[in-house]
Amino acid sequence: MTHLPNLQKNDVEIHDLIIKEEERQRKSIRLIPSENYVSKAVLEATGSVLTNKYSEGYAHKRYYEGQINIDKIEELAVSRAKELFGCEHANVQPYSGSPANMAAYFALSDIGDNIMGLSLPHGGHLTHGWKVNFSGRLYHSYQYTVDAETGLINYDKVHEMAKEHKPKIIFAGATAYPREYNFEKFGEIAKDVGAYFVADIAHINGLIVAGVHPDPVPFADVVTSTSHKAIRGPRGGFILCKEEHAKAIDRAVFPTLQGGPHNHTTAAIAVCFKEAMTEEFKEYARQVVKNAKKLADELNKRGYKLVTGGTDNHLVLIDMIGSKDMPGKIAAKALDKAGIVTNYNTIPWDKRKPFDPSGVRTGTPAITSRGMKEDEMVKIADWMDQVLCNPEDENLQKNIKKQVEDLCDNFPAPGLD
Ligand SMILES: *Cc1c(COP(=O)(O)O)cnc(C)c1O
Numbered sequence: 001m002t003h004l005p006n007l008q009k010n011d012v013e014i015h016d017l018i019i020k021e022e023e024r025q026r027k028s029i030r031l032i033p034s035e036n037y038v039s040k041a042v043l044e045a046t047g048s049v050l051t052n053k054y055s056e057g058y059a060h061k062r063y064y065e066g067q068i069n070i071d072k073i074e075e076l077a078v079s080r081a082k083e084l085f086g087c088e089h090a091n092v093q094p095y096s097g098s099p100a101n102m103a104a105y106f107a108l109s110d111i112g113d114n115i116m117g118l119s120l121p122h123g124g125h126l127t128h129g130w131k132v133n134f135s136g137r138l139y140h141s142y143q144y145t146v147d148a149e150t151g152l153i154n155y156d157k158v159h160e161m162a163k164e165h166k167p168k169i170i171f172a173g174a175t176a177y178p179r180e181y182n183f184e185k186f187g188e189i190a191k192d193v194g195a196y197f198v199a200d201i202a203h204i205n206g207l208i209v210a211g212v213h214p215d216p217v218p219f220a221d222v223v224t225s226t227s228h229k230a231i232r233g234p235r236g237g238f239i240l241c242k243e244e245h246a247k248a249i250d251r252a253v254f255p256t257l258q259g260g261p262h263n264h265t266t267a268a269i270a271v272c273f274k275e276a277m278t279e280e281f282k283e284y285a286r287q288v289v290k291n292a293k294k295l296a297d298e299l300n301k302r303g304y305k306l307v308t309g310g311t312d313n314h315l316v317l318i319d320m321i322g323s324k325d326m327p328g329k330i331a332a333k334a335l336d337k338a339g340i341v342t343n344y345n346t347i348p349w350d351k352r353k354p355f356d357p358s359g360v361r362t363g364t365p366a367i368t369s370r371g372m373k374e375d376e377m378v379k380i381a382d383w384m385d386q387v388l389c390n391p392e393d394e395n396l397q398k399n400i401k402k403q404v405e406d407l408c409d410n411f412p413a414p415g416l417d
Contacts, residue, residue, distance in 0.1 A: 002417050026416050027405045028339045029380060033315040033363020034175065034203060036232050037370070037414045038268075039275060045268035046234045054260045058250060073267050080273035081238060084209050087217050089246035092269050093253050093261040094237030097202045097226035101127040101171075102134065103239060104222045106256050107248035108196045109168040111138045116162060116195075117171035118153070119143035121346040121354060123317075125200065128171040142167065146177070146348045151308035153177075155185045162193040172216070173200025173224075176345055176361055178296075178311040180214055187219030196221040204313055206230030206365070209276050210285030213313060221245055227265070230288065230314055230365045232281075232414075233272025236265040284368060288314045291364040294374045298381030307347050307359065314363045319347050321358035324388060328359045334391035335360070339404035340384060370411035379407065 002022055007015040025037070038046075050073070056063040059071040059078075074092065081090035094100035109115065115135070117128025122145045126133040129141030142165045147154045162170060170193075172186045183199055190197035199216030205225045207213035216223055223240040227233035241249050254261070275281055289312070296310040305322035320331045328344030335342050345361035352358050367376070383400045390396050 022416055026413055027408050028341050029404050029408065030366040031340060031342045031362040031364070031380075033361060033365060034229050036229060036365045037416070038228075038232055038234060038272070039414050041271050041275070042232070042234055042268045043415050045271050046264050048264050048267065050263040050267050053263050055263055056254065056260045058254070070263050070266075073263065073270060074261070077266050077270035077273065080270055080277070081240065084273050084277055085215075085217055085223070085240050087223065087240035088243040089241050089249070091239045091241075091249050091253050092227075092236075092266055093258065094224075094239060095258060095262065095265075096235060096237045097125075097200070097224065098127050098237075099253075099257060100224040100226070100237035100239050101125070101198075101200060103249060103252040103257055104198045104224050105135065105139065105169065106252035107245060108198070108222065109139070113139055113168040114142060114165050115139045115169045115171070116142045116144060116158075116165065116167040118174055118177070119145050121350055121357075122146045122348045123174040123176035124171075125173065125175050125202070128173070128200070140165075148349050151348050152179060153181070155182065155189070158186075159189045159192070162189050162195060166193055167195050169198055170195045171198050171200060173198075173202065175203060176307075176315065176317055176359075178292075178306070178308050178313060178315045178317055180312045181216070183214055183216035183219045186216075190221075198222045198224060200224045202226040203229050203315070206232060206276065206281070206285050207289065207313060210282040212285050212289050222249065227269045227272060230285070231272060231276055232365075232369065233276075234265050234268035236262065236269055238269065287373065288364050288368045290374065291368050291372065291377050292316055294377040295362065295364060295381055298378055299384070302381060302385045304385075314365050316362045317345065317347060318360045318362065319358055320360050320388075321352070322347075326388065326391065327352065328357045330391055331360045331388055334387050334397065335384060337394070337397040337401070338383065338387045339401040340380065340387070366413075367411075370408070370413050372411055376407065376411070 055070045077092040078090045118124030120130040127135050129135045170190045197220045199220040204213050227236040292311045296316045305319040307317040320326045320328050332344040345359045346357040347359035
């Protein structure tokens with residue numbers, strides 16, 4: 001268990017809750033596809049004295065003195081981003097994925113412009129133009145959907161819609177899309193209608209650097225991302241772009257939207273990028289996809305209906321209504337009691353409401369960080385099936401939770417002692 005003596009002395013309530021959360025993360029099978037385990041090195045940078053420093057501006061153009069070390073840290077993070085993704089310009093200051101997207105809007109468009117993105121219930125993100133989000137409130141948002149039959153993006157329809165609405169920006173990227181994006185196609189569509197193309201790679205950042213998902217950098221004007229999720233960095237964000245947009249992106253992040261960068265996060269992002277350059281990380285990302293495909297196969301075999309029938313990436317979206325006539329929420333809550341943590345989620349063309357949807361979303365980044373492989377996917381699918389066949393059986397849940405904990409003991413999680 002992590003030793004936090006000063007925290008224990010100054011604030012025992014927070015200390016105890018952190019220790020309990022560490023236990024929860026250690027003892028459960030975490031299948032939420034946006035979550036992961038960061039390394040001890042990333043945790044150390046995040047918890048460092050860099051949080052004490054103010055650095056508004058960019059390296060060598062700051063509004064505060066005392067930047068001798070901070071400038072070097074930010075330059076390292078930026079140069080590693082450029083090397084890792086092969087892009088012309090990088091900004092590592094966005095506080096998270098949503099602020100990174102907001103910066104893309106401010107850099108490339110004016111409030112009131114037409115924009116296009118994948119609809120939230122079809123797997124898109126709030127910031128891609130959903131009505132309650134700033135992006136749906138400040139812009140005229142036209143939302144494309146996935147095909148009702150296949151669950152796939154229909155590029156011809158996206159193109160038609162783009163011709164009709166002449167958006168300033170077209171967003172591609174998702175939180176619940178289990179297949180590959182054709183970023184090249186999006187780039188062509190955007191070019192044809194005079195739009196900018198923004199690729200949001202928040203979920204699949206780690207797969208792209210390992211070459212197991214197509215790379216948007218050659219085709220997108222701007223690429224936005226979280227620094228957490230599959231790439232296994234701290235909670236934060238970054239933006240990659242072509243040189244022609246560099247000034248506009250930097251100005252949008254600071255001073256338009258943010259003040260001082262979170263230097264402890266910048267340092268941890270630099271550490272994450274260094275780790276992501278290793279062969280070990282590439283092997284990890286390949287295994288993430290192999291594990292997701294195996295989990296999907298095993299669920300298919302047990303009669304589960306998956307959105308698009310399977311997966312090409314890290315994510316498996318189960319249609320629980322289609323599989324067992326069971327709402328996603330009941331399924332996710334039963335699984336959680338058995339130590340298997342997922343989230344309930346809409347499926348495309350869901351007839352149920354977003355807070356009580358038809359699907360359960362699962363993914364393999366976190367369990368693969370623990371070293372789990374195909375054999376463990378068989379076990380996990382089997383446990384999931386047992387729980388979902390008897391969602392009220394609390395004894396069964398307890399019994400499986402014990403087996404889950406035994407499995408977790410054999411697969412120590414990075415970052416946890
Ligand atoms: C997670 C995610 C974001 C937002 O990230 P936050 O850090 O939660 O603000 C943006 N876009 C996509 C596609 C995401 O999956």
